[in-house]
Amino acid sequence: MNRPVKACPGPVHPAPTRPVLTRPALLEARDITRLYGPDKGCQQIDFTLHQGEVLGIVGESGSGKSTLLRVLSGLEKPDAGQVVYHSDIDSSAGQAGALDLYAISEARRRALLRMEWGLVHQNPRDGLRLGVSAGANVGERLMALGQRHYGRLRAAGQDWMSRVELDPERIDDAPQTFSGGMQQRLQIARTLVTQPRLVFMDEPTGGLDVSVQARLLDMLRTLTRELGLSVVLVTHDLAVARLLAHRLMVMRRGRVVEAGLTDQILDDPQHPYSQLLVSSVLTP
Numbered sequence: 001m002n003r004p005v006k007a008c009p010g011p012v013h014p015a016p017t018r019p020v021l022t023r024p025a026l027l028e029a030r031d032i033t034r035l036y037g038p039d040k041g042c043q044q045i046d047f048t049l050h051q052g053e054v055l056g057i058v059g060e061s062g063s064g065k066s067t068l069l070r071v072l073s074g075l076e077k078p079d080a081g082q083v084v085y086h087s088d089i090d091s092s093a094g095q096a097g098a099l100d101l102y103a104i105s106e107a108r109r110r111a112l113l114r115m116e117w118g119l120v121h122q123n124p125r126d127g128l129r130l131g132v133s134a135g136a137n138v139g140e141r142l143m144a145l146g147q148r149h150y151g152r153l154r155a156a157g158q159d160w161m162s163r164v165e166l167d168p169e170r171i172d173d174a175p176q177t178f179s180g181g182m183q184q185r186l187q188i189a190r191t192l193v194t195q196p197r198l199v200f201m202d203e204p205t206g207g208l209d210v211s212v213q214a215r216l217l218d219m220l221r222t223l224t225r226e227l228g229l230s231v232v233l234v235t236h237d238l239a240v241a242r243l244l245a246h247r248l249m250v251m252r253r254g255r256v257v258e259a260g261l262t263d264q265i266l267d268d269p270q271h272p273y274s275q276l277l278v279s280s281v282l283t284p
């Protein structure tokens with residue numbers, strides 16, 4: 001999809017908190033490459049995501065952001081390199097500790113996605129079940145973790161609908177009767193209800209109109225901070241990156257050309273491509 005990089009407002013928000021970067025590692029990308037053709041995909045990507053950190057991946061359309069996210073989230077095997085996740089799953093089951101994502105079984109990767117991770121798609125229709133009620137959409141992620149009590153599942157559904165500013169009275173309505181912005185809120189509720197340790201977001205405010213985006217972004221910012229979420233966030237929108245991310249990686253032609261604290265990159269980009277990216281959206 002061809003999208004321009006979007007404007008980035010000035011540094012009106014508090015600087016990212018440095019202590020986050022001193023917390024233990026949660027996810028490590030070790031020299032990851034996944035290429036479909038020369039410079040198409042992502043190559044030699046190396047970083048560590050810390051617990052409670054929001055890492056933004058920015059860059060123009062086709063720079064490899066979504067490819068990298070798919071590799072990191074277990075959806076697409078890299079050609080080379082490792083994704084290492086520091087799991088919290090009960091050590092008595094022999095599963096805790098550092099897991100090499102593509103060395104474990106498919107079933108275990110799926111269990112991670114169910115039990116410890118969350119995925120927010122750009123298009124809520126990819127993350128929701130449109131034919132079942134809003135409450136069921138939220139509750140079934142909890143059921144997958146073994147919760148069975150109807151009253152508690154329903155209460156959690158209503159609680160999470162309120163948290164994402166949806167009317168809990170609409171718990172029995174199907175998501176297809178919701179607007180696009182409401183569906184995105186519901187997808188976020190469905191993702192966060194299980195309190196995932198790690199959330200992958202692909203353009204979470206993309207495709208929505210500007211006023212809807214602003215409210216959603218504000219809500220996402222509140223939730224990520226309140227819950228201390230660890231997030232890998234893909235966006236072409238530098239305003240979204242500014243508001244949510246502690247750190248940024250700038251991608252071009254599949255490579256990371258610059259990485260650093262969000263305000264540093266947006267206010268004082270060093271690499272010519274980052275400078276172009278930032279200045280082109282600031283120049284009318």
Ligand SMILES: Nc1ncnc2c1ncn2[C@@H]1O[C@H](COP(=O)(O)OP(=O)(O)OP(=O)(O)O)[C@@H](O)[C@H]1O
Pocket residue numbers: 001002003036039040041059060061062063064065066067068236
């Ligand atoms: N499954 C695939 N098969 C072949 N080429 C692909 C595939 N997926 C991605 N590509 C190519 O890899 C490059 C990077 O694509 P990717 O979707 O990762 O970029 P992106 O930065 O997420 O772009 P956008 O912001 O437009 O979504 C593009 O040239 C794209 O055409």
